[in-house]
Amino acid sequence: MHVITWNRSFKNLPDQDDLGGNFEINDNFETHATVLDRMLAWEKKLYDEVKAGEFMKIDYQKKVALLQKQKKRGVKLETLEKTKAAVSHLHTRYIVDMQSMDSTVSEINRLRDKQLYKKLVDLVDGMAKMWSSMHHHHKFQFNIISGIRGFEVPPLPRGTTDQHYRHTRDLRDIVREWHMQFEKLMDNQKGYIKALNAWLKLNLIPIESNLKEKVSSPPRQVEPPIKNLLHAWHDHLERLPIELAKTAIKSFAEVISNIVLLQEEEITLRRRCEDTRRDRDRKIAQFEEWHRRYMERKASLGEDANTEVAETVNPDPVIDRKFAIEELEIRLKEEEGHHLRLARQVREKSLANLRMHLPELFRNMADFASFCHEMYSHLSKFAVLPKDEVQG
Template identity: 55%
Template sequence: MRVITWNRSFKGLPEADDKDDFDSEENETHATVLDKMLAWEKKLYDEVKAGELMKFDYQKKIASLNRLKKRGASTDHLERTKATVSHLHTRYIVDMQSMDSTVSEINRLRDEQLYPKLVQLVHGMEIMWENMKNQHDKQSQIVQALRSLDISHSPKQTSDHHYNNTRQLHVHVQMWHSQFEKLMAHQKEYIKSLNNWLKLNLIPIDNNLREKVSSPQRPQTPPIQILLRTWNEFLEKLPEEGARTAIHNFAAVMDTIFQYQTDEMKMKERCEETRRELTRKARKFEDWYNKYIQKRTDDEMENDKEVIAEQQITVELLKKRLEEEEEGYQRQCIQVRDKSLMNLKTGLPEVFRAMSEFSRACSHMYKSLSSRTKPQSSNASLS
């Protein structure tokens, strides 16, 4: 963040109200350098556009002067036209000199501000991916312990807390996959965009009055060109597909586990609903039975066994249904626990193995890229 942010506070700078502090180039961030270069590029665009219009007017006046000469126009008319041509010529030269100053400033920003910021970014990415590699290596070692994990004494049922954690992990793994794709795509897009901009930046601005305008000479291969070209080549060769696939596959694993647990929770809810219904029906039967026998004699009760049995049958059926549902629920709990563990045992080691390999490749890439920028930091040129 200290490398790329707009916000100066990330750089650990004091929150001063001094305007000059903001104007200091040493306090520029990557984003503000780009913003400044964009402003100068817009200025250059306007100057080139105005220069083209000026050149068109100048050429029209030259053509008009030539026609007047051929027609033998009066000396006074010719002198006025020549004065206009001379004035346009002078304005054009001044505009070209202003344009060249703008080009020089863009080139200065490119070499003295943007290039160092890119070098900073490379060094930051080198440190980040080295740390990522170490973390993924540790995670990979930790998940290997899953292979010998004993869950025989752990709860068989999925609790609400466990279920919510699974849902959160499922969502975060999906986000991980999405953000990983964005990270790689945006890195490539940014470096490719800078490469494309640099190709245009190195093309001299053409004009037809070159003999009267002293344009600044541009280096054929500024340090930023080699950095960006190499960076782009390295990014294209990164083995990101394996990591992307591993994260995607683990997201599918989490989706499967989440569906298992969802089915288990639904069975649990059905059991609870049946239990509540049984409690309600049993209480209703008990109330009916107590009221019924108070009104009947022993002889009448003997004759009314069938009536009582009919009332009991609903309760007994519910009891049996509850027993069957609870047996099914217990079987489901064991299956979900075993399948979840089996999926995690295969999915977690694979995703962290892939991420270890990918972060190692990134670390190696940025180390190599960083080593190529070190001669520039000591004012030497890249080889």
């Protein structure tokens, strides 16, 4: 990234006292971004000069036409000389403006051939190194993760904790962000090279004058080095199997999303078990408190003579309350059994998905990184600086 960023041009600059009255910055301090910024400023200057030149050319042609009419009509010599002077003045200004325009074109071409081309060569070299490193790391990741095939789900798998669920959800978000940023990287790269090719096509069109007088222009380099580099770069990017990597990342993001859904279902059931357990414990505590008071009250009243008749009319409330607690116990056991089975299913499905898709992800990314490394290594053949540039 140090090749592209703006910031490097402000590092290691000479002290302000050392600059004196010279505000020119050495080309070595320029970055890719600052070179583009300078070229844009010169392009705007050229645009203004060309537009002004067109208006001046129209005025010149009008004055020439007026002069021709005046000659045919035989106007006064004083009027004719005045028109001739105006034509000569416009012609001189046009010549001067064209020379200024040529200077602007020369500066743009100098920046193109001496600065932008050099920064693109640096970018090619940097991308080749980056993708070589990416290939190494993705291949290493593939070798490591291939060991997941030996993992087995334990007989009593651990349930999904809230922390585990948060980490899985974070992983899903990170992979989604990875997919989005990877897509932006490749799209912006293709867009930038496409834009440079379109600009170069216009840049190589000479600015011609249709005046009879020849205006001296600096010699143009028909095939600047940047042309072959940009054309090859564009063609290589078009053949790059970008969809291979994008699909691999997107598929893995969907796998993690499915695991998140499974974990959410498991956590929902776990919390239902916890609610049932708390309800059971609360009812047991209430029953024990009630049963204690009930037995104390019954003991204080003594044995009633008509106990048998009273029990027939009013069934023992202890039995009803115990029955309600037993129902909760049965429901809790069923929910716990369901939760245990679901926890095992979540572990098995998660592991099966990771076994299948995670090695596939890193294999595809390693292959894509290899393609990119080969592409930029091949582009290095087109990105050769002149000997004086290399020495400089």
